[in-house]
Amino acid sequence: MDRLRFRSLASGSSGNCYFIGNASYGILIDAGVGVRTIRKFLKSMGMDFNRIWGVFVTHDHIDHIKAVGTIGEKFHVPIYSTQKIHEGIERSYRVTQKLSLSKEIFNIGEQIQIGDFTVQSFPVSHDASEAVGYSIQYKGKKFTIATDLGYVSEEVASYLTDSDYIILESNYDEEMLTKGPYPRVLQQRIKADTGHLCNTQTASFLADYFTEKWKYVFLCHLSKENNLPELAFMTIKEHLNSRMIDFEEQMEIIPLNRMEPSAMYVFEH
Ligand SMILES: [Zn+2]
Ligand SMILES: [Zn+2]
Structure with missing residues (x-):
């Protein structure tokens, strides 16, 4: 329960x-x-x-x-x-x-205690008034979300690598963005250090910082115009495979739908 x-x-x-x-x-x-x-x-x-x-x-x-x-x-x-x-x-x-x-x-x-949940925030780099990610601890497990960020700082990485479940942005495919309909100014804004993470950045982070702690990696904030769920997944899979990381045994990588609710994930203790 x-x-x-x-x-x-x-x-x-x-x-x-x-x-x-x-x-x-x-x-x-x-x-x-x-x-x-x-x-x-x-x-x-x-x-x-x-x-x-x-x-x-x-x-x-x-x-x-x-x-x-x-x-x-x-x-x-x-x-x-x-x-x-x-x-x-x-x-x-x-x-x-x-x-x-x-x-x-x-x-x-x-830190704040909400029932059995302990919530903590950390800064991320994004072009808003301020932007944060959240790490949530519950009965010995940790869930961390980092969305809308231009790059993964060491601080963000420290929260993500210490988590069992993560939600990480994988906003755009570089080629699709460059060849796509967005005006150059908007493209620059998205690519900036205060913009969004592309599939390659997310893939590099997951490969560089891979840990056996991760059980689920949810990919969030995928662009409608500049990305495809399969493309985000494949980019990450290729990065991990190129480092000989056999991730499929231990974790699932799941791109989240833009408009449709996901399944309910009930995690093991
Ligand atoms: Zn957003
Ligand atoms: Zn935003």
């Missing part, structure tokens, strides 16, 4: 929202899709907002914060993020319901 569970609702520039919890309660990482869609998603797991003990926001881009106002103020779920990210949410004209009572400042490096 109390095993760690993970399910993705949506992942990508149209919206991001992830559930991490157990059979009774949990938290959301980001709420960048409509509140009705999130509610339906929770209902499909036999849950409602009263079982969500916090929403942890990675940064203030609209695909991560769309529903935080309503979830916070109407459904009374605490919305955790840094002061700077909260200021960005406050400024966002697309978040019409402003946060007041549900606003919780959660500084980088602090």
